[in-house]
Amino acid sequence: MNDLAGKHIVLGLSGGIACYKSAELCRLLTKAGATVQVVMSEAATRFITPMTMQALSNRPVVTSQWDAREPNHMPHINLGREADALLIAPASANLMARLVQGRADDLLTLMCLARPLERVALLLAPAMNREMWAHPATQRNVSQLQADGAVVFPVGQGDQACGEVGDGRMLEPQELLDLLVAHFQPKVLAGHRVLVTAGPTFEAIDPVRGITNHSSGKMGFAVARAAREAGAEVTLVAGPVHLPTPWGVRRLNVQSALDMQAVVQAEVEHATVFVAAAAVADWRPATAYDQKIKKDGSGQPPVLSFVENPDILAGVAASERAQRGELFCVGFAAESHDLEAHAQAKRARKGVPLLVGNIGPATFGQDDNALLLVDEHGCRAVPHGPKLALARQLVAEIARRLGRVA
């Protein structure tokens, strides 16, 4: 997706072995549609060449405040004025210490100090040895940078280039891209707590078999990501799917509809928005056998009987908090035909203010979808597009109904 189309990003590199990841980050930024101007400190050029970064960004790299190519000889002013954001990755311990003091003794620090504070965000991706990261001086600097208006991304955990293991790695390029994209989304759900269900459920027949469905979970995961990008605290109750957890989202894995119901009931009391995107199995086997059902040689298959699963969404929508308007509930309906009529009927049956219809067989497992938003006044089509783009529109719609404007 062209999530950064029209954005101009200044990618600053200070010295650190994590500079090798910045090459990939630069590529991801341009692939996402951004124009990228790379600025490197002298130390950064010892870890990766400006030539590499120039080839990837398609622009000459700037390394010095004495760069004579700028007509007004003021690269430190021009760079910040032109940017939509300054992303410093890696941000070394030394760079952060110098930023805290407002130093301006090289182009990177000059540029950060000279940026228009209100308009151009400064985003820092720290990278350093675990002892350096844990040191009180570094932690003090992080707090001060945040107080001064910078966004300091978290660090990753794991093997470090120095051979040690711990906190301090720079986040992976894809994670940094996701965080930057999220940064630009309007924070229309800030202060809200959103609970999302996603994926299929798995209803056990015996320890090795069960019934499930084709839901991939992609739409629900996209809703969770979009809500997080919009500034909400998000909990995602996921059936059995192999999707990565969106950045910053708390994920709780479940198997069966009864598991999902128990987790939702425990979590929903903290939520202000509930989005039920899971394809919950309508029925489960009346008995889940402890041992594998064996063929007995008679040629007769076992006879299974089923019981209906509880309707999780209808139960939540009927709760006191939902009825009092403290919890906004949104349902999904996957239909094969007559989408509007079925979606309206389902909305009334579940007792939710907003129901999202889609054509099930056309969307299962796909990255794209098309939605029909159905409420008491009628319906609105959200045309075909990537699930994340649709999820962002759904989040904007929910925010509007909660009285938030983008």
Ligand code: C5P
């Ligand atoms: O009735 P149907 O399964 O078509 O309803 C779909 C909507 O209801 C979805 O929002 C789904 O997550 C929710 N649902 C539920 N519990 C069920 C069945 C569906 O929460 N047992």
